[in-house]
Amino acid sequence: MKYVFALTVPTIFFLSILFALFRKVKVYDSFTDGVKGAIPLVTSIFPYIVAVMILSKLLQVSGLDTLIAKKISPVFSFLGIPEEIAPLVLVKPLSGSGSIATLAEILSKYGVDSYIGRCACVAYGTSDTVFYIGAVYFANVKRKKLTVATCISIFSFLSAVVFSCFLCRIL
Numbered sequence: 001m002k003y004v005f006a007l008t009v010p011t012i013f014f015l016s017i018l019f020a021l022f023r024k025v026k027v028y029d030s031f032t033d034g035v036k037g038a039i040p041l042v043t044s045i046f047p048y049i050v051a052v053m054i055l056s057k058l059l060q061v062s063g064l065d066t067l068i069a070k071k072i073s074p075v076f077s078f079l080g081i082p083e084e085i086a087p088l089v090l091v092k093p094l095s096g097s098g099s100i101a102t103l104a105e106i107l108s109k110y111g112v113d114s115y116i117g118r119c120a121c122v123a124y125g126t127s128d129t130v131f132y133i134g135a136v137y138f139a140n141v142k143r144k145k146l147t148v149a150t151c152i153s154i155f156s157f158l159s160a161v162v163f164s165c166f167l168c169r170i171l
Contacts, residue, residue, distance in 0.1 A: 041140070048135030056094035056131070065090055079162050080169065084110060085120045089161055092123070093130035093154060100124075118168045126160035127153075 020027045059065050069090050073083040081089060085106060092099040103124050110116040130153040138146055 045136055045139040048139050049132065052094070052129075052131045052135050056091075056098060059094065060091070060098055079158075081123075081161055081165050082116050082119050084116045085123055088120055088123060089158070092127070093157060094132075096129045096132065099129070115168060119165045122164040122168055123161045126164055127157045130154055130157060 017027055020030070065087060069086040072090070073086045076086050076089065077083055088099060088102045088106060091102050103120055106120040107117050110120075112121075130150065134146065134150055134153065138149070
């Protein structure tokens, strides 16, 4: 079965090339045109991504994330989110690598099969980094409603975390 999954992507790639040749598409020219279009996209997105990365690292290095996690953990407890995963819930919208490090720390401290470990894993998987994705999506949009989109994204992330912790508790 693992060979089936290992061959899936190369098979799709090969079939796409065959289909393009069948349709008489110049595959290499189309590929280079796509790459040419990617360079302006990267240069327009780059400042937003750098800003999000710098701000998330500053939050982490300054220790402000730990302080906020301690202050907001009673609210999380009221919502059914274990206090121990509060740092993960705060870091996840900001930084993908920071949230992986926080998840690894939680799992090494409480164990993979514990309630805390299960909640942390499911909370980690509930969404992607909100601010990074927002930076990518809104980089080329002329009419920006960042506040509304960010608030909706964070609300949906927190709702998913609350629901996932509820499911971990009853299962």
